[in-house]
Amino acid sequence: MEAVALKDRQNQIHVKGQAPFNITCNQDSLAGAVSQRACVFCGSRVVLYPIADALHLVHGPIGCAVYTWDIRGALSSGPELHRLSFSTDLQEMDVIFGGEKKLRLALLELIKRHTPKAAFVYSTCIVGIIGDDMEAVCRQVESETGISVIPVKSEGFMGNKRAGYQAACDAMFRLIGTGDTEKISRFSLNILGDFNLAGEIWMIRKYYERMGIEVVANITGDGRVDDIRRAHGAALNVVQCSGSTMGLADMIEEEYGVPSMRVSYFGIEDMSEALYDIARFFKQQYPDDPEADAIMENTKTLVQEEVSRLVPELEQYRQALAGKKAAIYVGGSFKAFSLVKAFRLIDMQVVLVGSQTGTKEDYAELEAITDPGTIIVDDSNPLELTSFLKEKAVDIFVGGVKERPIAYKLGIGFCDHNHERKEALAGFEGMLNFAREVYSSVMSPVWRFVPRKQKTENLPPAVG
Numbered sequence: 059m060e061a062v063a064l065k066d067r068q069n070q071i072h073v074k075g076q077a078p079f080n081i082t083c084n085q086d087s088l089a090g091a092v093s094q095r096a097c098v099f100c101g102s103r104v105v106l107y108p109i110a111d112a113l114h115l116v117h118g119p120i121g122c123a124v125y126t127w128d129i130r131g132a133l134s135s136g137p138e139l140h141r142l143s144f145s146t147d148l149q150e151m152d153v154i155f156g157g158e159k160k161l162r163l164a165l166l167e168l169i170k171r172h173t174p175k176a177a178f179v180y181s182t183c184i185v186g187i188i189g190d191d192m193e194a195v196c197r198q199v200e201s202e203t204g205i206s207v208i209p210v211k212s213e214g215f216m217g218n219k220r221a222g223y224q225a226a227c228d229a230m231f232r233l234i235g236t237g238d239t240e241k242i243s244r245f246s247l248n249i250l251g252d253f254n255l256a257g258e259i260w261m262i263r264k265y266y267e268r269m270g271i272e273v274v275a276n277i278t279g280d281g282r283v284d285d286i287r288r289a290h291g292a293a294l295n296v297v298q299c300s301g302s303t304m305g306l307a308d309m310i311e312e313e314y315g316v317p318s319m320r321v322s323y324f325g326i327e328d329m330s331e332a333l334y335d336i337a338r339f340f341k342q343q344y345p346d347d348p349e350a351d352a353i354m355e356n357t358k359t360l361v362q363e364e365v366s367r368l369v370p371e372l373e374q375y376r377q378a379l380a381g382k383k384a385a386i387y388v389g390g391s392f393k394a395f396s397l398v399k400a401f402r403l404i405d406m407q408v409v410l411v412g413s414q415t416g417t418k419e420d421y422a423e424l425e426a427i428t429d430p431g432t433i434i435v436d437d438s439n440p441l442e443l444t445s446f447l448k449e450k451a452v453d454i455f456v457g458g459v460k461e462r463p464i465a466y467k468l469g470i471g472f473c474d475h476n477h478e479r480k481e482a483l484a485g486f487e488g489m490l491n492f493a494r495e496v497y498s499s500v501m502s503p504v505w506r507f508v509p510r511k512q513k514t515e516n517l518p519p520a521v522g
């Protein structure tokens with residue numbers, strides 16, 4: 059590998075086939091490395107944000123609220139309170155004398171004005187420093203208003219983005235177990251870790267309906283407080299973005315005995331496997347129940363119909379894109395597995411794959427499914443990514459909002475697989491959208507006018 063990497067980060071980069079697999083990951087970012095990761099507060103905000111009928115109040119300076127305002131682009135089929143960003147706007151005098159009074163007044167005013175189903179109050183760095191007792195204020199407002207007011211312990215400096223996911227899971231867990239579960243079907247599930255970008259959760263819900271399965275709560279996309287309260291009554295938690303919500307699934311399993319299953323809704327292979335795994339789960343639970351047999355039959359019909367419709371349409375893109383190179387850098391590594399498979403389906407080669415928050419097991423799995431020479435990287439930064447993209451001469455980079463400018467500055471195509479996208483990429487329809495988008499970006503005539511920057515240009519020297 060010729061690419062540039064900070065000396066202290068070299069064990070977070072692995073090139074398949076060059077050395078035995080032993081990547082370092084799941085640790086705090088190296089100071090000064092300009093990690094692509096967000097802070098703990100931001101991590102909690104993205105997970106809780108899609109609960110559309112809750113009030114989300116950021117206790118801190120206005121900048122923290124602005125930074126995460128409407129952050130996910132998660133769509134709602136009803137209320138849109140989540141899209142407003144409220145802040146206590148802490149100022150110098152609040153920092154000196156404390157912000158508890160301001161927080162209480164803000165909560166009372168907002169609850170009166172918006173009548174939310176619940177309120178989440180996020181702590182930010184400065185709140186952790188001045189030591190406001192958010193728990194006490196939330197308890198007091200809850201008793202005054204009768205609305206669940208839940209503190210989210212998400213001081214930005216408290217760890218890395220994964221700590222924010224856990225803080226969000228801890229906060230949501232306080233709601234679970236407080237709703238009536240009497241009429242929930244035996245064949246039911248909760249959807250965790252899909253954020254309803256571009257309406258994807260609505261597509262996935264339709265698949266479950268066609269299979270004959272009741273969805274109790276969309277916990278992280280188009281979410282509703284009352285549904286989350288009943289989530290412990292579902293038979294299964296189906297977890298997609300495992301980095302962000304596996305902690306919640308584990309807590310529900312421990313407290314209420316609801317098992318969980320990791321799935322991915324991206325790509326034909328993983329989408330089909332997810333539906334079959336769920337059908338098999340119910341068949342194992344109720345081996346002699348005709349309803350479980352019907353679910354399996356419905357699943358087979360659904361997958362056959364969708365795949366037979368999709369494959370001929372994909373063929374034109376596969377032929378045009380065969381042999382092109384792709385790079386992937388996403389938040390959670392589980393999504394990366396599906397992307398590797400999705401690119402393979404259209405005959406493209408993945409030459410770089412990385413994530414902000416992957417675990418050692420995740421990276422080992424990535425190592426197993428990628429080709430020799432593929433760069434696998436944990437918690438990367440713009441300098442490294444730029445260097446990898448040049449070295450591998452990629453045709454398209456898949457990432458989120460912070461990766462987009464890196465691609466465009468290098469004169470290569472980009473596919474947004476995160477917050478800002480407006481096109482559904484999940485499900486069977488999503489695979490077709492994905493292929494179409496990759497095709498449009500890679501083959502766009504615009505690249506004739508934007509010279510691609512190659513590795514032969516002067517690279518900055520290795521530092522560290």
Ligand code: SF4
Nearest residue numbers: 097099122182183214
């Ligand atoms: S919580 Fe801290 S790190 Fe996060 S946005 Fe606010 S000030 Fe920045």
